[in-house]
Amino acid sequence: MCGALWALGLALTLVGTRSVLWLVGPITGAALGATWAADRVLMLRLSPPEALGELYGVYGMVGRFSAVTGPLIWGATTWLTVEKGHMPVLRGEAFAIISLLAMVLLAFAILRGVSDEPRDWHALGEVTAPHGSSPTPLGQTPTLASSGD
Numbered sequence: 001m002c003g004a005l006w007a008l009g010l011a012l013t014l015v016g017t018r019s020v021l022w023l024v025g026p027i028t029g030a031a032l033g034a035t036w037a038a039d040r041v042l043m044l045r046l047s048p049p050e051a052l053g054e055l056y057g058v059y060g061m062v063g064r065f066s067a068v069t070g071p072l073i074w075g076a077t078t079w080l081t082v083e084k085g086h087m088p089v090l091r092g093e094a095f096a097i098i099s100l101l102a103m104v105l106l107a108f109a110i111l112r113g114v115s116d117e118p119r120d121w122h123a124l125g126e127v128t129a130p131h132g133s134s135p136t137p138l139g140q141t142p143t144l145a146s147s148g149d
Contacts, residue, residue, distance in 0.1 A: 070103075
């Protein structure tokens with residue numbers, strides 16, 4: 001369903017009229033919301049239980065990084081094509097959309113080989129905990145070692 005919404009949004013974008021953008025916005029917004037909801041579940045499924053905190057931290061950092069780089073790529077592409085290349089504004093923005101679409105396609109190509117099947121982390125071997133901590137099975141709280149009074 002999410003892929004169909006993305007395809008419909010892209011197809012409507014190619015029509016090229018401003019009134020169609022009022023349809024494209026909500027359609028792609030719904031697809032983006034579904035993508036954001038699904039990626040957290042996928043992250044949980046792909047991560048070993050002992051490293052969930054660390055990997056969600058990396059996930060958050062990458063999200064913030066993309067929130068900065070996306071507009072920078074958009075602005076740089078538009079500036080290069082419109083200001084320096086003397087293209088019409090809408091054509092320059094079309095190049096900016098294509099540059100961001102290229103990033104999405106690159107990410108798709110990278111992630112295509114990743115399986116989303118649940119992993120049996122215990123069968124795969126013991127996952128090492130970060131330095132200074134010990135792995136605790138999911139659902140259990142760590143206990144402090146007694147000092148041997």
